[in-house]
Amino acid sequence: MTDYIDTPTRFTDVAGFFLDETRRPTDSYAVAFAETTDQVRLAPADEASGADMPDPLQAELGVELLVTTLFDMLRNSRLEPLAERLAWGIVHSFHKVADQLDGEADRAAQQVGRLIREQDGSEIAARELEEAQTLCHGLDEARDAVACMRDHAAAMFHTETGRPWSAPRSTLVSGKRTASVVAATDFLAARRQRRIEAQAPTGPVVLFSGGQEWEDHAQLWAQLDMVRARIPAMVLATTAQEKGCDAIAASWAASRKVTLVPFDLGKWRKLGKRAGFAxxxxxxxxxxxxxIICEGNGLQSHLARLVRDAAVPRHFFVKAGQNIRR
Structure with missing residues (x-):
């Protein structure tokens, strides 16, 4: 006679299977998955739903399993080099949906405002306003929940890779993230337009750039720690290379919860060979x-000359590990 063991068949079942009865959801999940109204809808054509929000602890465990299981599955295999790329895509899927919901919620809020201004006391107008408010509430709830999962998945990505997750040409300013990453284009626009602090960090800017081949991360972390000790509210602006010195600096920013502004070549790429200099x-x-400028190529040399000419306090590092301050 064969004994059968019940096994989890759905993702939420898997999370429940590993559930520690003493564990409680973190504050960010408890807040993001709280129900704020009795009924919601997520699209204008949807019927209002009174279904419960997902259990916050199961959602938290599910996101952890989603990311960590991928790395565990591919570890020590010939596909291990793909794990980071696949995990990046998982986080990006959460980010993409959160971004879409954010736009839909904004449009729904504008619709509510318009209906309030146009109220004529009729039953039809009152019903339209109620439906618009139900939609707005639902989208707000969904956006907060998905953004919370994105932030958690990004933190798991950082734990597995040692590098903060960041979306191309996107700004991530959630307070729940390991670190805020502000896209260079958003940062420059915000400084011009004096946007709110979340979109325009007002802390003093510290520049960082270096070559893509660099082994000693300890000396760079130590120097960044010393700078941060003097300038606690610093914003770190880098030249956004995905490996080497800039990647080390991005990991430091995530670890220390310092706002990072990666200046990739994006908007300057149309200038061709002059893009890096611009x-x-x-x-x-x-x-x-x-x-802080580390030995690299001609772009680092050019930046070093610029900071020297501007009389910016500076630290120069060479690959041998010698710190040359000028």
Missing amino acids: RNEALIGLKPVEA
Whole structure:
């Protein structure tokens, strides 16, 4: 006679299977998955739903399993180099949906405002307003829940890879993230337009740039720690290379919860060979209070000259590990 063991068949069952009875959801999940109204809808054509929100602890465990299981499955296999790319896509899927919901919620809120202004006391107008408010509430709830899962997945990505997750040409300013990452284009626009602090960090800017081949991360972390000790509210602006010095600096920013502004070549790419130099000039235009430049290529040399000419306090590092301050 064969004994059969019940096994979990759904993702929420898997999360429940590993559930520690003594564990409680973190505050971010408890808040993001709280129900704020009796009924919601997520699209204008949807019927109002009174279904419960997902259990916050099961959602938290589910996100952990989703990311960590992928790395565990591919570890020590010939596909291990793909794990980071696949995990990046998982986090990005959460980010993409959260971004879509954010736009839909904004449009729904505008619709509520318009209906309030146009109220004529009729039953039809009152019903339209009620439906618009139900939609707005539902989208707000969904956006907060998905953004919370994205932030958690991004934190798990950082734990597995040692690098903060960041979306191309996107700004991530959630307070629940390991670190805020503000896209260079958003950062520059925000400084011009004096947007709110979340979109325009007002802390003093510290520049960082270096080559893509670098082994000793300890000396760079130590230098960044010393700068942060003097400038606690610093914003770190880097030249956004995905490996080497800039990646080390991005990992440090995530670890220390320092806002990171990666200046990739994006908007300057149309300038061709001059793109990197134009980007360097934009960095100097931020009026940094300090700069850390590591040995790299001609772009690092150019940036070093710019910070010297601007009399910015600076620290120069060479690959041999010698710190040359000028």
